[in-house]
Amino acid sequence: DAMVIQNPRYQVTQFGKPVTLSCSQTLNHNVMYWYQQKSSQAPKLLFHYYDKDFNNEADTPDNFQSRRPNTSFCFLDIRSPGLGDAAMYLCATSSGLAGALAGELFFGEGSRLTVL
Amino acid sequence: DQQVKQNSPSLSVQEGRISILNCDYTNSMFDYFLWYKKYPAEGPTFLISISSIKDKNEDGRFTVFLNKSAKHLSLHIVPSQPGDSAVYFCAARGSSNTGKLIFGQGTTLQVKP
Numbered sequence: 001d002a003m004v005i006q007n008p009r010y011q012v013t014q015f016g017k018p019v020t021l022s023c024s025q026t027l028n029h030n031v032m033y034w035y036q037q038k039s040s041q042a043p044k045l046l047f048h049y050y051d052k053d054f055n056n057e058a059d060t061p062d063n064f065q066s067r068r069p070n071t072s073f074c075f076l077d078i079r080s081p082g083l084g085d086a087a088m089y090l091c092a093t094s095s096g097l098a099g100a101l102a103g104e105l106f107f108g109e110g111s112r113l114t115v116l
Numbered sequence: 117d118q119q120v121k122q123n124s125p126s127l128s129v130q131e132g133r134i135s136i137l138n139c140d141y142t143n144s145m146f147d148y149f150l151w152y153k154k155y156p157a158e159g160p161t162f163l164i165s166i167s168s169i170k171d172k173n174e175d176g177r178f179t180v181f182l183n184k185s186a187k188h189l190s191l192h193i194v195p196s197q198p199g200d201s202a203v204y205f206c207a208a209r210g211s212s213n214t215g216k217l218i219f220g221q222g223t224t225l226q227v228k229p
Contacts, residue, residue: 004159033216040125042118042219043160043205090159104150105217107159 003027006091006108013081014116021076021111023091032074033105034066035090043090049074078113086115119143120208122220129227135193137223139206142187146208150217151180151191154203163204164191196227 004025013019023032030051035043047056049068063085065077078085089112092105121140129135139149147168152160166173166180166189173180179192193200206220 040221042120042221045216045218048216092159104162104165107161109157109159
């Protein structure tokens with residue numbers, strides 16, 4: 001059974017039209033991450049939550065926002081998508097200290113965003 | 117500035133032979149290294165890891181070697197099977213407690229029957 005679930009799997013939006021991607025987890029992990037992966041490139045961390053503590057990467061554009069209303073859910077909001085934001089968005093979780101020490105992340109299947 | 121690099125975008129190997137996937141890094145503060153495997157239309161899944169205090173870790177057909185002086189690690193798959201065909205990502209963790217990982221670009225492995 002899937003432990004990290006991302007919706008939708010495929011999202012098509014128009015240039016400038018806001019979009020929200022969701023991630024839910026059944027692992028009760030306290031850390032949740034959003035990665036952006038463009039074609040043939042490395043997954044790039046956008047931000048992560050350690051419990052309710054939000055940590056933004058320095059080079060993440062302001063266009064990207066995130067919400068974590070509870071332990072199980074995390075959302076990625078793209079306020080005004082541009083053509084350059086077309087990518088696969090990967091949600092991942094890790095278990096606080098043990099998971100962090102192991103470095104192991106559990107990924108969802110990803111949401112592929114297309115911007116027209 | 118890419119801190120983790122996988123310079124070979126693809127690798128093709130015959131079934132039963134050894135697959136060697138390489139990864140280089142630039143940050144000497146990385147203390148933990150991992151390999152992830154990704155099939156099409158699926159998220160990456162954890163494969164094997166190694167701490168910076170070790171130079172080898174083995175799990176079945178998979179062995180990871182770490183050469184800290186060269187800032188290089190490699191993943192060996194022996195024997196390779198067609199089901200191993202996937203994209204393999206190398207990742208490194210800095211010395212923090214949040215599990216934040218930095219990934220390489222990935223190497224697509226094709227194992228031919």
